Amino acid sequence: MIKHLRPALVSFALLSLVTGVFYPMLVTGVGQSLFPKQAAGSLIVNAEGKPVGSELIGQNFSSPKYFWGRPSATGPMANNAGGSSGSNQGPLNPALADAVKARIEALKAADPDNKLPIPADLVTASASGLDPHISMAAARYQTARVVRERGIAHKEVLRLIEANTEARDLQVLGEPRVNVLKLNLALDAAKP
Structure with a gap:
């Protein structure tokens, strides 16, 4: 019995060291040396050098003076990264239709004079529920409200949107998008 148990225990210990210690250390070291910013989150x-968020995780902004990101399905806390998931509600689900209607009404109530079509990404959650970006259409839709609330020139807000727009990945994948946290920080740094 000991003759069979000893090789199994030695194999278990060696594999535990390789897969539980050495491999994670190697991958962490390579990640931190090749991609230090991404490895640090x-x-x-x-402006004070204090971390305010990650460019990879959406933040919850509800004040009308800020651009709002995509709704999150990670409730009950908004943008709870620990609960990353979609709502798993299909297009025929009445709960999804009700949620979208409520979001449309909230957008209309926040900016009743806005006659632009409401972009889908302002009323539907992303697959992870933590998307940090909005489309260019979603940024343009919110521009009038932000201009009115902040007293900043319309041209300046458009310039900040353009400055915080990320291009397509590899110039062909996806659409241009705006990182909401970066844009809102740029708005806070701009003076009316």
Whole structure:
């Protein structure tokens, strides 16, 4: 019995060291040396050098003076990264239709004079529920409200949107998008 148990225990110990210690250390070291910013969480710091969020995880903004990101399905806390998931509600689900209707009404109530079509990404959650970006259409839709609330020139807000727009990945994948946290930090740094 000991003759059979000893090789199994030695194999278990060696594989535990390789897969539980050496491999994670190697991957962490390679990641930190080749991609230091990403390995540290892609943190965004404010003017005082204090971390305010990650450029990879959506933040919850509800004040009308800020651009709002995509709704999150990670409730009950908004943008709870620990509960990353979609709502798993299909297009025929009445709960999804009700949620979208409520979001449309909230957008209309926040900016009743806005006659632009409401972009889908402002009323539907992303697959992870933590998307940090909005489309260019979603940024344009919110521009009038932000201009009115902040007293900043319309041209300046458009310039900040353009400055915080990320291009397509590899110039062909996806659409241009705006990182909401970066844009809102740029708005806070701009003076009316």
